[in-house]
Amino acid sequence: MDIQTMKISALREAYDKKDISVKEVTECYLDRIEKYDGELDCYITLTKEKALAQAEKAQKRINDGKAEPLTGIPMAIKDNICTVGVKTTCSSNILENFIPPYNATAMDKLDEMDIVMLGKVSMDEFAMGGSTQTSAFKKTKNPYNKACVPGGSSGGSAAAVAADLCAAALGSDTGGSIRQPAAFCGVTGIKPTYGRVSRFGLVAFASSLDQIGPVGKDSLDCGIILNAICGADHHDGTTEKQPVTDFTAKIGGSLKGMKIALPAEFFAEGIDDDVKASVMNAAKEYEKMGAELVNCSMPSLKYAIPCYYILACAEAASNLSRYDGIKYGHRTAEADSYEELIIKSRSEGFGDEVKRRILLGNYCLSSGYYDAYYRKALGLRQLIRKEYNDIFSKCDVILTPSTPSVAYRPDEKVDDPVKMYQADICTVTVNIAGLPAVNTTCGYNADGMPIGMSVIGRKFDEATILQVSSAFENGFDVKKPKL
Amino acid sequence: MDLNTVKYLADLSKLEYTDEKLAKTAGEMTSIMELMDTIKDIDITYDAHLDNHNVYLDGLRRDEIMPSMPTEKVLSNAVNSKNCFVVPKVVE
Structure with a gap:
């Protein structure tokens, strides 16, 4: 039995039939982490003892016949999701020693099911980046080519899933931070609809865009995790109050008659040819399954990057003003005044990208520029939403590349903020409009690097996008990375 | 973006830079603002009514007192805590 490649659904069956114990599976992952993570740098904090204790608790629950879908599943958690009693650093020196006194709601829901938490995984500092190279602690490598970035900001989550250093992971997505690393690392990741998963306990970056979501080995696994973490939460007023459906319910259903939109701007200049060809090949596969391809347009895409960065950074500047070195987080060693304490603590604690x-x-947001930038970006957000609504009035889902290129080497663009921002072109509009989108692998380039495609859906229609992504996965030959 | 503007923004943001870092940051901010300025090409107005006309208040939680986090836990990540947050002397 090849434990590390087993999906959640297979693990569940094996646990319930007593073919395998939670301890065996947990130890298998801990051994792999010890063997491979020294090079990959996925984990910032490894919670070995906690994991073994949780494995024992989960096994008892399974033995009692009271297992939930995620009982005993070994998972990695992005290090911006608060975990009670376990360091949550956000990959930042300013939170290097922060131990949350409470759990994020999503984490509480996983704990209620008795998952096994293997540890906390790396990310770009405060989720600001697309390479995991802005992490103050672990600059994660891509399992397919360790000279390349894993993407980001949830690079630790995606790389850990791809390298089989966990069964699945939680990430967060503000402008593509689940889908882009999932694409670079050849795994599946879903950014849920804004309001689907509580943001309580997720370290805030841009509150109108942030959303927690799963990274898994396939769409079914992501649906199972999303079922567990979603729902209304009185700690987060933006969560959807309506009861949720089973996000895996449509998986396996026919795509006959489904209309899949292909917006021309997502396949235009700036997107690498091998990426375009691979996504178009997937579109043809969908056509063979009975779906109808519909050409459409999204003219506002050319303004998406400035719109996103203005909104996200405005919210970040406000959210990050809480870091003052007083209540928690890094505090400078010496300061003569209150003002100096705050300035020195922040200047020492934040990295360059966060400061920028x-x-x-x-x-x-400042006087004289608010209308020209912030308010105009809000106007653009309305336009982007309208253009999505227009497409969804005629189509069921939208298919796009997840990234303009495959994973790159850090020296190709990491030091150039403008190049890094432009690389987010395929993902940011989904967050701006609050829509759900899932990335899955649709091919590999000549060097064997994964290529990802995104299926974007209507608000709160995660079940349909998982149906569509899963339909492609079923006939697709996944090439695992050679570690 | 000139050095004075970046210095002003750094003050607003409660951040400090060395002169060398300030000059580098000014260059980076100039490139970033060139990208942001592309939104000036489109004539668009924000309609606040569109975003705020259907805000429903009936889903809000009741305004009732709930247990709060114990002081010990609230202070658990503070440096120099003596059952309160300690800061340098503010009033002479």
Whole structure:
């Protein structure tokens, strides 16, 4: 039995039939982490003892016949999701020693099912980046080519799933931070509809865009995790109050008659040819399954990057003003005044990219620039929403590339903020409009690097996008990375 | 973006830079703002009514007192806590 490649559904069956114990599976993953993570740098904090204790508790629950879908499933958690009693660093020096006194709601829901938490995984500092190279602690490598980035900001989550260093993971997505690393690492990741999963306990970056979501080995696994973590939460007023349906219910259903939109701007200049060809090949596969391909347009895409960065940075500048070195987080060793304490603590604690985004946010919100930048970006957000609504009035889902290129080497663009921002073109509009989208692998380039495609859905229609992504996965030959 | 503007933004943001870092940041911010300025090409107005006309208040939680986190836990991540947050002297 090849434990590390087993999907959640297979693990569940094996546990319930007593073919395998939770301890065996947990130890298998802990051994792999010890063997491979020294090079990959996925985990910031490994919670070995806690994992073994949780494995024992989960086994008892299974033995008692009271297992839930995720009981005993070994998972990695992105390090911006609060875990009671376990360091949550956000990959930042300013939170290096922060131990949350409470759990994020999503984490509470996983704990209620008795998952096994293997540890906390790396990310770009405060989720600001697309490479995991802005992490103050672990600059994660891509399991398919360790000289390349894993994407970001949930690079630790995606790389850990791809390298079989966990069965599945939680990530968060503000402008593509689940879908882009999932694409670079050849795994599946879903950014749920805004309001689907509580943001309580997720370290805030941009509150109108942030959303927690799963990263898994396939769409079914992501649906199972999403079923567990979603729902209304009195700690987060933006969560959807309506009862949720089973997100896996449509998986396996026919795509006959389904209309799949292909917006021309997502296949235009700036998107690599091998990426375009691979996504179009997937579109043809959908056509063979009975779906109808519909050409459409999204003209506002050319304004998406500035719209996103103005809104996200404005919100970040406000959210990150809470880090003052007083209540929690890094505090400077010496300061003679209250003002100096705050300035020194923040300046020592934040990394360069976080500082840049705070400056940009405050610039766009400052007197004389608010209307020209922030308010105009809000107008653009309305236009982007309208264009999505127009497409969804005629189609069921939208198919696009997840990234303009495959994973790159850090020296190709990580030091150039403008190049890094432009690379988010395929993902940011989904967050701006609050829609759900799932990335799955649709091919590999000549060097064997994964290529991802995104299926975007109507608000709160995660079940349909998982149906569509899963339909492609079923006939697709996944090439695992050679570690 | 000139150095004075970046210095002003740094002050607003409660951040400090060395002169060398300030100059580098000014260059980066200039490139970033060139990208942000592309939104000036489109003539669009934000309609606040569109975003706020259907805000429903009936789903809000009741305004009732709930247990709060114990002081010990609230202070668990603070440096120099003596059952309160300690800061440098503010009033002379």
